[in-house]
Amino acid sequence: MNKIHVNTSVNGDNLEFLCDPRETLLDALRDRLNLTGAKEGCGTGDCGACSVTLDDRLVCSCLVLGVEAEGKSIGTVEGIAEGENLHPLQQKFIEHAALQCGICTPGILVATKALLEKNPDPTETEVRYWLAGNLCRCTGYDKIIKAVMDTARDLREAS
Amino acid sequence: MALDNQKNREFKIVGTRPDRPDGLDKVTGRAKFGADAYATGMLHAAILRSPHAHAKIIRISTEKAEKLPGVKAIVTREDFSKKVTGENWNVLENVMAGDTALYDGHAIAAVAATSSLIARDALKLMEVEYEILPHVTDVDKAMGKSAPVIRAGASDKSVPEGLHPNVVRYHESGHGDLSAGFEAADLVIEDTFKTEATHQGYIEPHACLAQLGGDGKGELWCCTQGHFHVQKTCAALLDIETSALRVTASEIGGGFGGKTAIFIEPVALALSRKTNRPVKLVMNRSEVFRATGPTSSTSMDIKIGMKKDGTITAGSGVFRLQGGAFPGAPMEFTAMCAFAPYNLENVKQIGYDVLSNRPKQAAYRAPGSPMAAFAVESIIDELCNRLELDPIEVRLKNASREGTKASFGPKWDRIGLVECLEAAKQHPHYSAPLKKGQGRGVSSGFWFNHGGETAVTLALSEDGTAALSVGTPDIGGSRASMCQMAAEELGISYDKVRTTIADTATLGYNEVSHGSRVTYASGLATIKAARDAVKKLCARAAKKWNIDEEAVIWEDGFAKPSGPNAGDFEPIPLAKLTKSMGRTGGPIVGHFEATPEGAGVSFATHIVDAEVDQETGRAHVVRYTVVQDAGKAIHPSYVExxxxxxxxxxIGWALNEEYIYGEDGRLQNTGFLDYRIPVASDLPMIDTVIIEVANPGHPYGVRGVGETSICPPLAAIANAVSNAAGVRLKELPMSPVRILEAIKNKT
Structure with a gap:
């Protein structure tokens, strides 16, 4: 089987990899580029644990083929913090105990960061609907919503 | 080990809300879960599964698959131990079918190949000849005369004569005189309730990385709630020695009971042994639904009598649970939990464990209890409605309390049910006005909690920090509470303790993280290990001061002379004692190994407001309050x-989630799209009230909290929905179709 050569950018780094045309972007990130932050919870785009941004658009990386990353710019959970400084969202998630097992956390952080970049002042309902594609089985979402609302407030006050 | 006799102890760290120690790893994507491990030379495995609910396996042809380039090995049942018996035999039979496929999704064979795509391609080249057998997936039908026999001779001695061979276990408990009790009632209600099977729904599918050599020595990395249990079971199934297999628990992406069971680890080990290469095996979501978990489905008959003043005069329940094609449906828990919140003179419960052609049920958060509460608490609610009584007052009037006799036999120790009910009654939610179309429901719930085999080690470092090793995988933030308890005892700050989930080569046997036991049992062991270390620290100080060891006390992280020597010497801080420990007697390590048995039971009361759309039948929860006894909340955020x-x-169990089987016995909803767990936009904020009635069996009073929280919701939501719809809902989930049907049949 012929593998395809893909040039892409992940979290600002120019990277290349070889992948089978059937492989998903999620597989490519995890198995080819050693970025295991994005998780496979379902493989069918229902759980959001594999959320990444593709040219600033929020996608389920399990529904994108690896070859589609050609020439694109990808953002993953590994790129959210700046060096040793956590993003305010990451800090608030820890502070609010907004994670229990943590498997959904990478996807939820990527999705929430995308939300706040689009809408810095979301209502609780807007946050809940934006995150409706990111399943969490541990928390009942309560502390996640609080962490997001609190981060949004802080970021607004800081800007 | 009893509650400390230190009245008014002021905790410095316990009860606060520090950041969890694994927080950074988990918000940056660095935490390593089951599927995040890779090894050089690694192969990828995949499992072939039965498409039939019940079929004899005539022949498995693997020749074509073996010829596919990249395929390295195929295993079937032949590759596992022939010597296993008892529950290990059941586990093996579930891990890899013998001569019969017992449910849709049952593993038939497995392949290891150089890539996961090749492994999946190889599955398509395997040919299995089946002889299809009649099947049954419904619990009531499985007990019926014409039901196919799933496994002849599987029943144990508890089963009375004359029952279908699919009934494999029977339970009976209770006391008093039922007929006299019902005679004394002003109103008796009797009804039948049903609940469908649900899945634990952890977001992380099962995953492992295995390495096993022909010398019988191996390494296994897997997501599990109990790696010591995995070690022991895999060793038996592969016929190797337990200690020769070192198992490391990965970070675990949810378990809820479902990862106390073993599915893929022995398969990966068998493939690794055959190829002498590391083998990675990861389930996909459809496999998780078809072949792991789920809960039992139930069918229950309940009868309760009540006087006009709210006194319950008698209660009886018959609980039929199917647990898939293997014995083990938790019907005795269902039976024992059913009437636990009530102090009844006359009570009886009967349970049936029934085989069906479904996957082997696995524990799910207080296994068996939520369904019992749904049935019993629905009837209590109906009695309150018809007798025009306040549902919390009635629950208070009949509440189990210290010294009363439990419905299943023993006398209650100190319990916190009354405190929960009182707090619920006082909560603003309970008196808030309802809008049109809304209904309110309350329910109590009960779970036993558990102790279990536990071992921990606490090693002090020369710089005055502590490395705590526990053997119970952290499924909800327990490393934070372990650090808190160790720091509290040692008198050092929270961030000076690091807690690690140690592998099986490092500690003695630890039972799985189940039964809400971790903060109780590993917590108790941590406190004891820290006290053991403190005793050794005091001995070093005594040696230095040349006084009796007993004359040294430990206070706020310092060794201090006491009694006749009080004030004679300058107190020595922990870090100074550890700095010199190499010269004063060697490393200082505290440890503790035991099977603590004082896990305090736990009760909860939930209040729910639900809204029902009379036109579409859609129900949704608009307000939710949880009141639960935690004994002592170590880290209140993780208790909440x-x-x-x-x-x-x-909420998911009550309103959406269910296993849907077709006429062909195949599971029809094997993904999160059709098996819909609650999403963020389905839920309101969930208010919590932590009650603290100290458990007499733990030094700080801790009771397990993980499981009791799922006991009241099915009933509380059903009561709210029934009150909103104006008709009693008796079947879960309360999907729009079932609610519309009930509304239609109201008259």
Missing amino acids: GQYQGGAAQG
Whole structure:
């Protein structure tokens, strides 16, 4: 089987990899580029644990083929913090105990960061609907919503 | 080990809310879960599964698959131990079918190849000849005369004569005189309730990385709630020695009971042994639904009598649970939990464990209890409605309390049910006005909690920090509470303790993280290990001061002379004692190994407001309050998290989630799109009230909190929905179709 050569950018780094045309972007990130932050919870785009941004658009990386990353710019959970400084969202998630097992956390952080970049002042309902594609089985979402609302407030006050 | 006799002890760290020690790893994507491990030379495995609910396996042809380039090995049942017996035999039979496929999704064979795509391609080249057998997936039908026999001779001695061979275990408990009790009632209600099977729904599918050599020595990395259990079971199934297999628990992406069971690890080990290469095996979501978990489905008959003043005069329940094609449906828990919140003179419960052609049920958060509460608490609610009584007052009037006799036999120790009910009654939610179309429901719930085999080690470092090793995988933030308890005892700050989930080569046997036991049992062991270390620290100080060891006390992280020597010497801080420990007697390590048996039981009361759309039949929860006894909350944020998580899972169980089987016995909803767990936009904020009635069996009074939170929701939501719809809902989930049907049949 012929593998395809893909040039892409992940979290600002120019990277290349070889992948089978059937492989998903999620597989490519995890198995080819050693970025295991994005998780496979379902493989069918229902759980959001594999959320990444593709040219600033929020996608389920399990529904994108690896070859589609050609020439694109990808953002993953590994790129959210700046060096040793956590993003305010990451800090608030820890502070609010907004994670229990943590498997959904990478996807939820990527999705929430995308939300706040689009809408810095979301209502609780807007946050809940934006995150409706990111399943969490541990928390009942309560502390996640609080962490997001609190981060949004802080970021607004800081800007 | 009893509650410390230190009245008014002021905790410095316990009860606060520090950041969890694994927080950074988990918000940056660095935490390593089951599927995040890779090894050089690694192969990828995949499992072939039965498409039939019940079929004899005539022949498995693997020749074509073996010829596919990249395929390295195929295993079938032949590759596992022939010597296993008892429950290990059941586990093996479930891990890899013998001569019969017992449910849709049952593993038939497995392949290891150089890539996961090749492994999946190889599955398509395997040919299995089946002889299809009649099947049954419904619990009531499985007990019926014409039901196919799933496994002849599987029943144990408890089963009375004359029952279908699919009934494999029987339970009976209770006391008093039922007929006299019902005679004394002003109103008796009797009804039948049903609940469908649900899945634990952890977001992380099962995953492992195995390496086993022909010398019988191996390494295994896997997501599990109990790696010592995995070690022991895999060793038996592969016929190797337990200690020769070192198992490391990965970070675990949710378990809820479902990862106390073993599915893929022995398969990966068998493939690794055959190829002498590391083998990675990861389930996909459809496999998780078809072949792991789920709960039992139930069918229950309940009868309760009540006087006009709210006194319950008698209660009886018959609980039929199917647990898939293997014995083990938790019907005795269902039976024992059913009437636990009530102090009844006359009570009886009967349970049936029934085989069906479904996957082997696995524990799910207080296994068996939520369904019992749904049935019993629905009837209590109906009695309150018809007798025009306040549902919390009635629950208070009949509440179990210290010294009363439990419905299943023993006398209650100190319990916190009354405190929960009182707090619920006082909560603003309970008196808030309802809008049109809304209904309110309350329910109590009960879970036993568990102790279990536990071993921990606490090693002090020369710089005055502590490395705590525990053997119970952290499924909800327990490393934070372990650090808190160790720091509290040692008198050092929270961030000076690091807690690690140690592998099986490092500690003695630890039972799985189940039964809400971790903060109780590993917590108790941590406190004891820290006290053991403190005793050794005091001995070093005594040696230095040349006084009796007993004359040294430990206070706020310092060794101090006491009694006749009080004030004679300058107190020595922990870090100074550890700095010189190499010269004063060697490393200082505290440890503790035991099977603590004082896990305090736990009760909860939930209040729910639900809204029902009379036109579409859609119900949704608009307000939710959890009141639960935690004994002592070590880290209140993670206690609240358990309360909220249990409530949310209960909402899913009550309203959406169900296993749907076709006429062909195949599971029809094997993905999160059709098996819909609650999403963020389905739920309201979930309010929590932590009650603290100290458990007499733990030094700080801790009771497990993880499971009780899912006991009341099914009932509380059903009561709210029934009150909103104006008709009693008796079947879960309360999907729009079932609610519309009930509304239609109201008259």
